[in-house]
Amino acid sequence: MLRYTLLRVVGAIPTLLLVIALAFMMVHAAPGGPFDNERVVSPEVEANIAARYHLDDPLPVQFLRYLGGVLQGDLGPSYRYVDYTVSELIGSALPYSMALGIIAMLLALLLGVGAGTAAALRQGTGFDRIVMAFSMTGISVPVFVVAPVLVLLFAVKLHWLPAGWSGASGAGKYVLPVITLALPQVAYIARLARASMIDVLGRDFIRTARAQGLGTSAVVRVHALKPAVLPVLSYMGPAIAAILTGSVVVEEVFGIPGVGQLFVRGALNRDYTLVLGVVVFYASLIVALNLIVDILYAVIDPRVRYR
Amino acid sequence: MSRVVKVTGAALLAIAMLALIGPWLSPHEYLTTDFDRLLLAPRLADLHLFGTDDLGRDLFVRTMMGVRITLVVAVVASLVSLVIGVTYGAIAGYVGGRVDAVMMRFVDTLYALPFIFFVILLMVAFERNFLLIFVAIGAINWLDMARIVRGQTLSLREREFVKAAQLTGVSTPRIILRHIAPNLAGIVVVYVTLTIPQAILVESFLSFLGLGVQEPQTSLGSLVNGGVAHMESASWTLLIPALLLAAILLCFNFLGDGLRDHLDARQSP
């Protein structure tokens, strides 16, 4: 088990290098430089700026310089926020996205697996239909519609909750963003859990267990839940990615200073180092999450283990 | 076939047909602006059945055009991801070992590239081509499909009937084709039904960022996004496309569920 874990960790390093190289090339291939603005500057001034940020070096030199920095934990200065380093910006944005994402994810997991399992056990009943109808609705409405509707209802009309993030105090400001962010994931996970649970409940070993006289709750808890959660588990990586993507809309609509918003703004503004920094950070995060999922997989289902 | 499959299938077909012939029946054009008829509520009088938008364009025709594009995007994107994802996932999962590790590393690598960045670059570098939208969406969604299929295949190949086939000397491609693939059908159908709505939602997300189809072309996503701004003053600009969008997504979801039940019933011993 330890050897397996170590091997996977070592294997992650070339992946990360590849991601950095790919992202670096893509960022530099994109048209539009970081210093374009309506205020156009003279060639002299432009050359000064380019020299300061080493934009006039050949690309491979720029890449190696960047990689060297990354190895020392230095993601470089941001072009967009000239007074800040990329690490500082990500560091300041991360707690907001983390808090939001983790709460939304937990909510989605608890509600999703719970509702999905319950629906699977009552397959075909009214309860099942209600859960599935809710789940369908959750998947069917885009986040960028849900968010403004919730704001209109609870902030503008009822004045129960704040419409924005900055300036608001208390836990209230988390409520609308978390609901908006969690909603599609609850729906998605519920569907996944239900389908997988129905699948597992139909398998032979469950029938055997049932034939031995075990009650439904015991069957689910002892035998069915673990294999049924597998597809949900392997969905966790993408779910986190989806939450990060979804957080772009949520962060933008609610004005939350998180990583998603930082990233999209960075990409649209051609902030080379900020975009790269977020990619590197994000890549590490996702590689790490995949690693954890794979290891969890191996723990839960010992038949699935690499040689 | 269950009733659900028939009903939702028929509903989708009806929507598709309406989208196909609707614009042709209407006296209005999807790109003609009319500054004397801005944001009209739906009415029969001059056949603005769904009203008009903020440039006086007929929303019935535009919504139908939007449905066309949305459906094409979703179906093509899902097919792209289905073909790539199933092939890739099944091979990785079945062959296993080093091949699996390398293949999945590659998927991890792609996963780790934030897709919206990838899409922004594609859209910008290739001049925002309509075709590229679904290639991009498909190119992203196959990763999910590949992982799910691979995970399922991993468990499948440890099952007794696969072991039995291996012992009796059946060739690898044949095992994948005859024993693994059919058993993947259920989960793949579930995932395609989830992929189509996902593709539609990704398209609308792109519209939200301003990276969707080019004006005066439109999609349900960009109509909904445009309608959000008029949510209070001209609710029909949001409600009609949003309801249609939800209806299409619901139909696909129910259709998938129905198909799944159907396949399950057939597979049960």
Added chain:
Amino acid sequence: MKSQRSMAVIALVFLLAACGPAEPPALPANTLERGLPSDPETLDFHKARSTQAADVQRDLGEGLVGYSPTGELEPASAERWEVSDDGLTWTFYLRDELRWSNGETVTADHFVAGMRRLVNPATGSFYAQMLGDIENAAGIVSGDIPVSMLGVDAPDERTLVMRLVQPTPYLLGLLTHPSTYPVHPGTLAEHGESYARPGRLVSNGAYRLESWIPGSLISLQRNEHYWNNAGTAIDAVNYHVIVQATAELSRYRAGELHVTSNVPSESFAQVREEYGEQLHVAPYLGVYYYGFNLTKPPFNDNLALREALSMAIDREQLAEKAVGRGEQPAYSWVPPGVNNYEPPTLSFSALSKEERERLARVRYKEAGYGPDNPLQVEIRYNTSDHHRKIAVAVQSMWREVLGVETTLVNEEFQVLLNNMREAQITQVFRSSWIGDYKDAHTFLSILQSDNPANMPRYESTEFDELMARAAAQVDPVHRRLFLEEAERTMLQDHPAIPIYFWVSKHLVRPEVQGWGDNVLDYHYSQHLSLSAPE
């Protein structure tokens, strides 16, 4: 056992979540909440380039000259000034009670240091050419002359002398701009290039920088040492960064903002109905235009085509119906509201719609196009609902009047800028020019052939000559005649289609006192006060 482990995992995750951001302290009373359309790239006075950075900087720092709430020039750090008869030497006398936010005295040397830093090539300032009319400035910016040679001196602590290379009637306007503000040498020496961060920045304006959460909030606190501290009513200012205009409107409606930076065009009619008195719309010194790429076919050698396309646009309908926030249809390049100037107008401005469209078709035919041979053209605009509406409307008008087949291409702002500057793939593109000071020069100079902001790549020796002769005039009447003649020449050449003149749009709550609408759209927080809300 197992359930214990999963409990531990959940507990761990909650612990992580608990490490989230701390709550900001409760807001003190007498705080002004303002919207800001995007983050400043920096608050460094000499490096910032965006209008939103300048908005915040006008609260933080102060120049020699400032503006009143209604947009009239007024003394700021300088209490008075003199100009020599040839218009080339200006002498500014500073107030004697000027203090930095740390209590130290602001001297004339600090202003010299600020201006030197602005033109220093090592700074890489975007506004380096702002002071181009000062002696040696151009040579310093290009790196040929040492920075110390800049024609600005401080003969004593409270006197500043500026020597110019040509009479510059708009000099006072330039000196209101944050890029000409002074710099606190101690802070700059201690923290280097990133001195303008919270906790470091020492500024000389009515407010000091308290905190900045990128993407969210910039907080300012009263500067107790400011010379006019007694005349400053509001204790703290919060700038809320809200990118989407619709989101900003929601926050205003939810009672979270006193002042918005914009009003979305989609909701404009509704807002006007609902908030009547709180809505402030005023002419704004900016022209919204469609530029032609004059370096490539089909526009490089086809004046008739450019004129036909310009004529075919119904500016009244665009301004009133498609935009509809009080924008004025543009028949000239320089907007109304600049000092000592009367813009000439396009030849067809007085024609009826029918006559104008008939002439447009005639010119279109002369240009070599017709129903069998329609022009196929691309309009590029940056992604925004507002620009989209105008592009769709223009496309529709060209199609109906001339039969032009237009393709719309929306791009990210950065990409559009890049494409405009390269002038390789652009044909027609949307752009704007916002005036930096109330003089026709700020609008006309960007069309001089050597100006990097000349997006259409307009090159006319006649126009350039007229501009050069205008610059050499001491007499304002002569200068004005040359400038007007230059614009007349340029309008006949149709390098661009002026579409409308901007308006500024704000929602201002009734408890905000002292708000003034002005063409520059500058609203210093120190001029405002808050009455008790009803």
